[in-house]
Amino acid sequence: MAFVEPLITKMQSIGALDDKDRALIETLAVNPKRLTPQEYLLHQGDHPTNSVIVLSGVLARFQELPEGDRQVVSFHLPGEMPDLHSLFIGHMDHSLVAITEAVVGQVPHDELRRVVRESATLMGLLWRETLIDAAIFRQWIANNGRRGALAGTAHLLCELMLRARSIGGLRSDGSWPMPFTQQQLGDALGLSLVHINRTLKTLREANVAVIERGVLRVLDWDELKRIAGFDPAYLHLKS
Amino acid sequence: MAFVEPLITKMQSIGALDDKDRALIETLAVNPKRLTPQEYLLHQGDHPTNSVIVLSGVLARFQELPEGDRQVVSFHLPGEMPDLHSLFIGHMDHSLVAITEAVVGQVPHDELRRVVRESATLMGLLWRETLIDAAIFRQWIANNGRRGALAGTAHLLCELMLRARSIGGLRSDGSWPMPFTQQQLGDALGLSLVHINRTLKTLREANVAVIERGVLRVLDWDELKRIAGFDPAYLHLKS
DNA sequence: CGTGTTTTTGAGCCGTGTCAACGATAGTGG
DNA sequence: CCACTATCGTTGACACGGCTCAAAAACACG
Structure with missing residues (x-):
């Protein structure tokens, strides 16, 4: 229950939750995992069967390019779900790594699907989170491009x-x-x-x-x- | 009915549809609109109440930057829904414009919500489309960044x-x-x-x-x- | 206190931008 | 069908932002 607190905070920062939705989130089976700096959580090419919530610390996603360069595509603060997209696109086109010491909560995809099925609000908010993620990507395209x-x-x-x-x-x-x-x-x-x-x-x-x-x-x-x-x-x- | 053909083709190019889902798509109220080259469909700052399907032609999304530069963030071919994200994030952080002569089908958000509610498959596929969009953004970050x-x-x-x-x-x-x-x-x-x-x-x-x-x-x-x-x-x- | 990592700085080079002009192409009207 | 015009593509010369190489300074940690 305490585990999902950061997720609830995050959901409430981008939308509204009622008691029923909050209770539903608290039924999620969250398996905590501790990460050390530089530790990989997922590698490019993986097909994860769960998604994670950042509970503490900071993570980053990046692609390895042929010449050995790295392109970081996002940073992730507590409450965010950096690989929520793996719920619907299996193949990871990038890696996920801990920047700091971090704790993440692993949630099986089946659990997420259950929550999405049972609450239209939570479906909307989770979808919304992936869409905000995409909006940030758009700004980063501009950061790397015309700015x-x-x-x-x-x-x-x-x-x-x-x-x-x-x-x-x-x-x-x-x-x-x-x-x-x-x-x-x-x-x-x-x-x-x-x-x-x-x-x-x-x-x-x-x-x-x-x-x-x-x-x-x-x-x-x-x-x-x-x-x-x-x-x-x-x-x-x-x- | 013929209007949604490109959408069905697209959905089938990224996933599987059964007869029930296909029939459900065909119940969508699609209001066609013809666009001339350079014509704006949405402006940065808009709050659209429908999303569009590209039926023919090519569209682009871009941001206007302060110094007058443009950053194109995506191109859209027939079958795609370039502003599907507006279903859950109201504010447009970019503009949508026709590159060629084009025809789009406008679908009210309520209609999309109905379809998403009635079919878990279509919800998954539509969500998936926005996630693939995001995956493309990640590659474009690299295009503009390290490549x-x-x-x-x-x-x-x-x-x-x-x-x-x-x-x-x-x-x-x-x-x-x-x-x-x-x-x-x-x-x-x-x-x-x-x-x-x-x-x-x-x-x-x-x-x-x-x-x-x-x-x-x-x-x-x-x-x-x-x-x-x-x-x-x-x-x-x-x- | 020593060792590895990160930050800072300098010098010179190269990829990409800017400016400017010309050529090719397509659309328009006579 | 041709001249006219606007748009788009192509090229050259030169400037500049950002990169590379290299080394020192600051910092973090055991």
Whole structure:
């Protein structure tokens, strides 16, 4: 029961749950699993028979490209279900790995199908979660495509801050313990390690956003959003 | 009834339909609408109350970025539902426009909800379609990110050829009447018009793929796939 | 305190963008 | 059927953003 708390929080951040739906979620058989940093949960090519809920920590999905490069396609905070899509498309076209120490809850596909069958609301919310996932992908296409390095980086930082805030992940001073290395950020933005470093330096020297000892602090929200051309509507958060 | 034929073809290209499901699809109220090239069907910011099926022609979705640039996030061939996501996320974070002359069938969200409620198979297939959409987005993130101009372009051509083939859109000689301008391809791949032109020239001079008078012909499939690092699994086509 | 990882910086190069012009093609009206 | 026009494709010259290589500094951990 406590296991599904992050999922309930997440569902409520993107929609409304009544008592019946909440009770139904709590009937899910959730099998917890602890992950160490860099540990793979799924490999490209796998055909999983369950999906996972991130209970704590941060995960990432990425593709390995022929020349050995990595393309990170998403980051996942507690409450999210990074491989919910495997419910309807069996083949994994990417890998799923823990960024930090993490705990995930494994839920058999049959269990999810049962919940989806019994509650139109939960079906809608789970479907909705995969659609928001897709909306984020669209922004990342733009981050990697038409937005330049500075705008793309700023956009990613905006997004992560809002997503972290929506699940109550910010510190009381509004900063966020961002767990990514600059290499991982570069792999998400299609930038080299050296260049993401210089881009972050630009943001730092403009007093817009600072990362110190792994903690991200946004000093000038309006300016960060302006640089990014950021419109939060695509995250479809209620707040 | 004839209106939903492309949708049935599409559904069968990514899954199985029985007679009952086919009959259910044919009960959908489909309101056809004719579009001229460049005509907008939906604008960024809209809140549509129906989704559309592409009946003929090709559509594209794109975001307008602050500096006036465009990021194309997807192309849509007959049978696809380019704004199916609006069933569960109301706000459009991008625009939908006709590339060619096209006919779409408008289906009210209520109608889709009815079908989803009545058939678990169709719910699964429609959800699956949005998930394949997302899988394509992931590849486009890589196209715009870690893949270079040549590999990204080759990857997009591979994808389009397979998608066109899966709905019977190729000519008998295996070529495909590709309706995009080089500007539009560039907007999809995050490349300038000049550079996409040079990239296509490279493919042409290597006798890998040629676009003549708007018709794409792949001369050396293996080589094109090799350049792209293409693995078709993410399209989840049955054939 | 030592070792491995991550961040930072410099120097030089290369892929891709920009600017500009011309050529090819298709559609339009006389 | 041809001239006219608009759009699209092609090419060259040059600039610049971002990459690579390399090394040092800062940090994390045992």
